[in-house]
Each structure stands twice: as structure tokens, then as C-alpha cells.
Amino acid sequence: MNITIIAETNGNQLHSVTSQLAGAASSLGGTTTLLCPGGVGESEASEISGVSKVISLKGDCFSSFDSGAWSAVMAPHCDGVVIASSSPTGRELASQIASKMGVPVVQDLTEIGQDLKMTRSVYSGKAIETSTASGSCVITLRQNAFESAGSGGNAELITVDSTSEVSVAVKEAMAKASERLDVSEADIIISGGRGMGDPANFSHLNEVADVIGAAVGASRAAVDSWDEIPHNMQVGQTGKTVNPSLYIAVGISGAIQHLAGMRSSKYIVAINKDPDAPIFGVADYGIVATWEEALPSLKEELAKL
Amino acid sequence: MGIYSRVDRDNMTIAVLLKQVPDTTSKIAVSDGRVDQDSVSKWSTSPYDEYALEYALQLKESGGGDLVAITCGPSRSSKMLTDAAAVGADSMLHVEADTSEMDSRQIQSILAAAVKHCGADVILCGKQAADTNSGSTGPGVANLIGAACVGMVSEVNVDGDGFSALRASPSGNERVMVSKPCLFAFDKAATELRRPNVKGIMMAKKKVIETVSPGDLGVDIGESGVKIHAHDLPPEKPPGQKFEGAESVSIVVSKLREEANVI
Ligand SMILES: Cc1cc2nc3c(=O)[nH]c(=O)nc-3n(C[C@H](O)[C@H](O)[C@H](O)COP(=O)(O)OP(=O)(O)OC[C@H]3O[C@@H](n4cnc5c(N)ncnc54)[C@H](O)[C@@H]3O)c2cc1C
Secondary structure, three states: EEEEEEEOEOOEEEHHHHHHHHHHHHOOOEEEEEEEEOOOHHHHHOOOOOOOOEEEEEHHHHHHOOOHHHHHHHHHOOOEEEEEEEEEEHHHHHHHHHHHHHOOEEEEEEEEEEHHEEEEOOOOOOEEEEEEEEEEEEEOOOOOOOOHHHHHEOOEEEEEEEOOOOOOEEEEEEEOOOOOHHHHHEEEEEEEEHOOOOOHHHHHHHHHHHOOOOOEEHHHHEEEOOOOHHHHHEEOOOOOOOOEEEEEEEEEOOOOHHHHHHHOOEEEEEOOOOOHHHHHOOOEEEEEEOHHHHHHHHHHHHHHH | OOOOOOOOOOOOEEEEEEEEEEEEOOOEEEEEEEEEEOOOOOOOEEEHHHHHHHHHHHHHHHHHHEEEEEEEHHHHHHHHHHHHHHOOEEEEEEEEEEOOOOOOOHHHHHHHHHHHHHHHHHHEEEOOOOOOOOOOOOOOOHHHHOEEEEEEEEEEEEEOOOEEEEEEEEEEEEEEOOOOOOEEEHHHHHHHHHHHHOHHHHHHHOOEEEEEHHHHHHHOOOOEEEEEEEOOOOOOOOOOOOOOOOOOOOOOHEEEEOOOOOO
8 A cells, every 4th residue: 555644744844644644654555655745854854763754845825825736736646645734724635635546535543443433522522433435535534633743764755846826825914912832732731711811811821831732722712701812812613722731720611612622631720719610520530629729739730740 | 817716706606515424413323334324303404604605694794795505415405505595595506416425526517517616706615514524515516516615614704805714823813815716714713693573584485496417517427436335323332431529530530540451
């Protein structure tokens, strides 16, 4: 079986999830080719264990994201099972490549088994779907759901110059307001809800986050009520779906739409003053207390570790 | 010459692609290895599609042209089209089909044919549907009709010779320009969704939904390349442990370290 991996990039670097895609590929067995759009991270990519060939695609069309232009260059190099990350850009690119190949795409897999048995979560995590593809297909994998391949590989590196007509022109790029870790990247997340009372109180969440290297998230009520809390922090049905090892919900009631984005976290801690808050129904560890009382000691206890 | 063609306001046909999904508040039951559609207590328009509809209406108001609401799904989905007409969609196209076992390629080919059937050159949809949570449809349809594709959009405006859209990028936000034909896949947007008024509802009731089959549109969707084995309910989580008072923080922290091994 031939496997093609689409490298995930992060600005001018290879994103660490690329190594997870290679890890999943090696569990399938077969010959693995890795495509580096724009040539980003090509040398690092060639050291990922299990990859036999890296195709570094150079060209002006890769200077900003245009899934139509990128896929036009990439699809001809794709063969067999194509694997990408289920990040927003990864999904968009995967869909375009699949459409150009005339094959289906199955998004956001959390497991791959024997004979490419694919597992993913559907209906906001209320059901699990298992399926198989009858021929070539494109799949995207959820970040942190697969083991990384090691380094120490020595893939053949081929550079291909390509051109493609760009139809999405970037007029202006606006950097994120904060340099904090994004919730979709983080292995530990601490999120605040309306119960935080005031956006300024999110500083207490930031302080705890800094101690354990966590990202800070928010409920929709917090995002909608306060301009200071941007939408890219929102977790839930109309925000981000996250899959961290630890999710700490503070002053969040646990509405079904919030749970839709975080219930698949490995461990959930809830801090809420209302003992009947629905969030306690999904929490592995619940603390009935106000955040005013709980956060200072949480910060202190974590700092002791 | 720039890459943008002049927006021909009177001739612009805007399509919004809508999908009906179980409301998030509905319980999901499984029978015979499939999610039991009959047990769904409430069906709604997928939330991101609602933002697409809102911006489609705003584009129509600022740029002129006609707005057609399109869905592909079983007969119950037509209600969603009537709801869209009640807030201002001019016409409605329902491709009636059971989509539950279709793969992404099949759905996309039907919707691409539907868009062509309507002559639409500006297409708006949600970035992903709340049931499958995939996000494949928009980019796939864009490819099939040869449209520029912009995902993660939270705002779109007619801008001189083309359209200006705000999209989320890995490093923040970007304002991008595209020309027709183009497709915008919507994220949650910072806008209020409009609700129908009585007049809108009355008007919508008088409008006729064009109902067709995939065959009527001339598409042969072929076989699905993906075989669903089963839908299962997620494994039950063991009940959690609950502690009273902030004094328990230290207990929980030590459990996170010793039992859960996550810090
Ligand atoms: C279509 C749709 C999509 C949606 N998408 C999302 C989504 O993506 N994400 C999302 O989060 N929501 C979403 N929602 C909204 C969701 O229904 C809830 O309204 C929202 O999650 C509530 O946020 P919250 O828990 O912060 O606020 P509330 O429900 O108001 O809860 C606040 C909690 O804080 C607790 N509290 C108050 N003071 C303190 C204190 N001092 N210390 C500790 N605890 C305290 C209270 O006991 C309460 O439980 C969506 C809704 C709809 C209809």
C-alpha cells in the first residue's frame, strides 16, 4: 500500500503533528511519501522515521493558504491512502485533494485499526462511527490521538518546482492578540465561563496556565459577553473541539453545546460553586467551590509539583 | 489586469448550502448499528450554516442579486428551506435523497450539480456540519465548480471589484480578496442571526420549493467508497469523584498526579 502524508506546517516550521501522521502511517505498513507544501520543514521531515521519500513542493503559490491552488499542485503527487491533520487548514486541503483525486475523505479520525478500520466521533461526541474505505481515500487525523514516529529516518529528498493559479489573495494579516498557546494545540486546557464574573479575572486562569504550560479556553457565554475574550478561545459546538489529556472547567455550567467540544478530553476537572451544575456529570474530579477560593490554592499546589 | 472580475451586481446569484442535523439538545440513540433517525426529537439547521445564511442575506442586501437556499437530504429537510425563505431567501432547491450512507464525494457531486443548476456563482456554507463534524463539503464543492475557496470565514463583504472576507489563520486572522466564482465556508461570526417575522413566514409559505432527485440534475453518484460498519454509543465514563470546598484542591491535584497521571 502506498501512503502519502501531507505535512502540517506552522508558519515556517514543520508542525509536530506531522510526526503523529507518520506514526499512524507506519501502523498501516507500506511505502510512505511525505509532501512538504512550500518546502517548509523539508529537512526535518526527511528525518522522521518510516518516511521513505520527501517531496518538497516549491512555488509562489505556497506563500499564503489557498486550498484550491495548493491541492492542484499536491494531488498529482498523492497516491493510495493520503493522510493529513484535521486542523482547519488540513481538513480544507484534504477535501480539495480528495475531490481532485475523485475519492472520498473521512475527517478527524481518532483511531485506525487493522485493514484501515477508521474510528471517529460523530453527533458532537454522542456516537462513534467505524467505517472502512473500499479503495483510495484521504483521511485526516485528530491531533494528539496518535503516537509520534521517532526521528532518525533518512528519506530521499526531492524538490519539485511548481506553479498554480492563486485565486485567494491575502490583503492583510492580523496576528493573534495574545501569544498564548492555542486550545487546539494544548495537552492541558483551563477554561473559564460566565462564572468568572469579569474578563479581567481571566488573569487568574492565565496564572494557573503558566504554571503547567496550559492553554486558556472559554465558554461561549464568556466570549459573547466580553470583547476581551476572543472567539478563538471558545470551546464547544460553535468553537473548537479539543482533545487534551486534562481539561479544567472553571465557572462553566456544562451546557450540552460546551460538552460537545470537550467531552472527549481524557480527564476533566470542574470547579463550580453550584453542586448541581451539569459539568459535574462529566467531570472525573469535581470541586464544589468558588473560583475565588479554589484558583489560588490550585496555582499553589501545582507550583509545588 | 487584476485577478478580480467586476462584481456584476444584478447578475449575482448567491447560493447558501444548508444541512439539517439533530439539534444538539437531542438525545442520540443507536439501533441496529446506526444512529436512530426516528428517535431524534428535534431537527435544526446546522449552526454554522445559519451564519452562512445570515451573511448570504447581507451580501444580497449590499450587492444585489438573488439568493437561493439549497439542501440535499430527506423530505423533512424542506422545513429548513422554508425557514430560510422566511428570512429572505428568494428561492429554494431541495435535492431529495437519503444521504445517510453517502460518502463525501457523492454529496459534493450532488451539491455541485445543484449549484450549477441554479447558476450560482457565490456560494456560502458552514465550515462543518454539527452531525458529522467533517468540513469536507464546502472545499469539495468549490473544487467541482472551479470556485475560489475560503474557509474559516467570519465575515464577507462586497468590496469594489470582488469580495473581501475575514478568515481565521493558524497565526491569527487574515483579510482575503476573491472574485466570482467563489465559496465561503463559515465559522461562527460576530453577528446576530435574524429571526423571521410574521410577514416573512406568510410569504415563505406561498413560495414553491423546487424538489428534484440527483438523477434530475444529471448526476450519477456511483457507489460509496466508504462503508459504515457501525454507529455505537461512546463508552460510559465511570462516575466522577466530587469534593466539597477549596480545601479539596490539594486532594484533586495529587489525584491528577497519582491516579490520572496527567500532570
Ligand atoms: C447553537 C448554539 C451553539 C452553542 N455553542 C457553544 C459553544 O461552542 N461553546 C459554549 O461554551 N457554549 C455554546 N453555546 C451556549 C451554551 O448553550 C451555554 O449558554 C454556554 O456554554 C454557557 O456558558 P457558561 O457555562 O460560561 O455560563 P453559564 O451557563 O451562565 O454558567 C456559569 C456557571 O458559573 C458558575 N459560577 C458562577 N459564579 C461562580 C464562581 N464565583 N465560582 C465558580 N463558579 C461560578 C455557575 O454556577 C454556573 O454553573 C451554544 C448555544 C447554542 C444555542
